[in-house]
Amino acid sequence: MxxxxxxxxxxxxxxxxxxxxxxxxxxxxxxxxxxxxxxxxxxxxxxxxxxxxxxxxxxxxxxxxxxxxxxxxxxxxxxxxxxxxxxxxxDVADDGKKESIINKLIGFISGVFTPFLGAMAGAGILKGLLALFLSLGWLTEKSGAYQIWYAAGDGFFYFLPILLAFTAAKKLKVNQFVAVALATALVYPALVAITSSSQTINFFGIPVIPTTYTSSVIPILLAVWVMSFIEPVLDKVFPEAVRNIFTPLFLLLIMAPLTLIVVGPLGAGIGTLLSSGVSAIYNFAPALAGALMGAFWQVFVIFGVHWTFVPVMMNNIGKLGYDPLLPILSVAVISQAGAALGVFLKSKDSKMKSLAGSSVATALLGITEPTIYGVTLKLKRPFIMAAIAGAIGGAIAGGGQAHASSFTLPSLLALPTYLGNGFTSVVIGLVVAFVLGAVLTYLFGFSKQQLKNDETINATVVDQDGQESIISPVSGTIIPLKNVKDEVFASEAMGQGIAIVPTSNIIKAPVSGTVSAVYPTGHAIGIISENGAEVLIHIGIDTVELNGQHFKTLVKQNQKITLGEPLVEFDREALRSAGYDNTVMLIITNTAAYRIEDTEETMATDSNWVLKLTQRNTENQNEYRGEVKHV
Structure with a gap:
């Protein structure tokens, strides 16, 4: 690439x-x-x-x-x-577009968490591994190695408000370092000690509610949001010569007590309410909650709304000490890996097989976008099979009341963070989701039409700018162009190419590009690929005489098309019954600008070029090979 x-x-x-x-x-x-x-x-x-x-x-x-x-x-x-x-x-200027509140919220949350998501996942896994090492007796809590590693893993979450302050300030376009200073006040050791002991302090007689903000999410986000309204006002009050000093000074003077007295407790209250709500729903029917999240989590990912769950899950860990959703989400992720494995085992298309195989590994590690968009959702049925498998696996994990002790990306790597209550259930749920996703996809994930359309690349056109793949435009048996019963095509006067005796009635785009010509009779169509190959598809011999009978054109001239898009529908049996040869020809009309090759074996011949073509028959697994030589 x-x-x-x-x-x-x-x-x-x-x-x-x-x-x-x-x-x-x-x-x-x-x-x-x-x-x-x-x-x-x-x-x-x-x-x-x-x-x-x-x-x-x-x-x-x-x-x-x-x-x-x-x-x-x-x-x-x-x-x-x-x-x-x-x-x-x-940072960009406002373009004047109106954006919905939901989109703004999702954009804000993703912008805040995305920059450090990898580091946060790594820290969470480290905490999980340390818990595993303790349970196995490899380390003790008093050992220096444990204390150093635990400080690295837990420190990330302990001082999380500082990280959130920095990224939230960047997103809201306010002074990042003032926001960080505000966050450090929330987790300042002396104040943490006072609030932890439930002592009460006051600010000029106003009582400060004792609240602990270490590992919290919502209070600092609210504080930076409030700060985004105050900072512009202060910038207008102070002249430019002293603005860089006095705006930060007065921001801290105003925001520190305002946050500790009002904004912080309000955010903590919202967090407690969210955690209580999630716990109530989960405790009411844990298996049902697991099934729903296992089935629909990847749907949330597709629409980008999964970001709204991140602060909720992190808030659960901060308030409750655990989160019940993360193990279920891992089940949903692993079900996609299983579906990708099913596609890998079932598909006969070499490109899809390769993509599905690599997607299994990435999904197991928690990255599902290539799997969803490149494989399961693209084929539709495998995505549904994965959702079913995720629902069943999620019900098992939820029913066992599995918990995550630390936040990390849902994946196999997160397993150490699930140690403790319900660990066995989440392991069973993961195995069931993976195996069931693969089996359901293999058995029910493909329609008969999709299997028929599973074709290998038949020819490769190469120019000086790079390589371009041309696939067969129709299912069938490939024959050498010289065997076509039309002297113009057989002599290659119009260019080199291939011929196919069709077994399907749909002509599909052999390459992505632009429709350059649509004949009124529907028997032929011209395409210019994105890299400049001029492709002519001619359906049947002398079929122009039918004046469009038995043909239905599905695209228009100058229309942009993508690989595999239906172009023409025709009735191959009706053509044969009417006495016409229904062989389909694919011609590269600007052959002179290209050399055509396929394999190293091809390039080793003594000929000027050889076009070796392979067409798999998905029903009996036999292969037909045709060679066209030009000396």
Whole structure:
């Protein structure tokens, strides 16, 4: 994959750098806030090498890349002239668009947690491993190794308000270091000691409610939000010459007592209410809660609303000391890995098989976007099978009342954090979800039509700019072009190519590109691929005489098309009954600009070129090979 070329093509596909308001990336996606979503060509971007899919959700235009997203983002940031080419959302001027409250909330939460999500997951796993080491007797709580590692893992969560203050201030465009100073006041050791002992202090006679803010989430987020209203007012009050000193000074003078007296207790109260609500629902019917979250968690991920659960889960750990949702979410994640394995075992398409195989590993490690968008959701049925498996596995984990002692990404790596109450149930739930996801997908995850359309790449056209794959436009048996009963095609006067005796009535796009010609009779269609290959698909011999009878064109001239998109519907048996040869020809009309190759074996021949083609018959697993030589 050429990361520079992909970045350049993505930038063009979203409407150029002039259409970007904000650009950043997370673990698997390029995320944009565009000035005009209509200028972006999602189909064109999806067809690019290395792009899994495109999602326009929660006010963000997202291009799903997978684990190599950072390598694509770096050249894109340079091409777009981004001032802050990192994985955080850049500061941009308000474009005047109205955004829904839900989208704003989701955008705020994702912007706050995304920058340190990896570090937080690592710290959570470390705490889980230390718990495992204690239970196995490998370490003791008094050992120096345990204390040092525990400080590294637990310290992240203990001082979490400081990290949240920094990222929230960046998101809300206020002074990050003042926000951090405010957060340090909340976790200042002397104040923590006072509140922990339930002592009461007052601020000029106003009592301060004793509340502990270490490991808390909501209080500091509320405090920075309030600060975002006060800071602009202070900036207007103080002249520019003294603003850099006096604005921070008065912010601290105002916000520290306001947070400790009002905002902090209010946030703590909201957190307690959320935790109590989650606990009440979960305790009422834990198996049902597990089934629902196991089934629908990946749906939440698709729409981006999963971010709203992050502060709730972290708040549960801070308030209750555990979270009941995280083990269930791991079950939902692992069910996707199982479905991907089912696709890997069942599919005969080499590209899908390769993508599904790699997606199993990434999903087991907690990264499901490549699995969802590239495999299960793309094929539809496997996603449903994974949801069913997730529901059953989630019911088992929920019914056993499994808990997470620390926050980390839902995955197999999180298992040590589930030690304790319900650990056996979550292990059983994970195994059931994985195995059932694979079995259900293998047995019921494919329609007969999808299996028939599972085809290998038949030819590869290569030019100086790179490689482009051309697949067969129709299911059937490949024959050498020279055997076609039409001298014009057989002599290759129109160009080199292949011929197929069809077993299907649907002609599909052999490549992504633009429809260059649609014949009124429907018997032929021209395509120009994105890399410049000129492809002609001709259905039958002398079928122009039918004047469109038995043909139905499904696309229009100049229409953008993607690989595999239906182009023409025809009745192959009716053509044969009418006395016409129904052989389908695929011709590269600008053959002179290309060389055609397939394998190393092909390139080793003495001929100027050899086109070796393979067409799998998915019903009997036999292969037909045809060679066309040009000397």
């Amino acid at each position: 050429d990361y520079n070329a992909t970045a350049k093509q993505i930038l063009a596909g979203i409407g150029g750098k002039e259409n970007i308001n904000t650009a950043w990336h997370c673990a698997t996606r390029l995320r944009f806030k565009l000035k005009d979503d209509k200028l972006a060509d999602g189909e064109k971007i999806e067809a690019l090498d290395g792009v899994i899919t495109v999602v326009n959700s929660a006010g963000q235009y997202q291009v799903v890349i997978g684990n190599t997203v950072e390598k694509v983002f770096a050249p894109l940031a340079e091409l777009a002239g981004l001032e802050n080419p990192d994985n955080q959302e850049a």
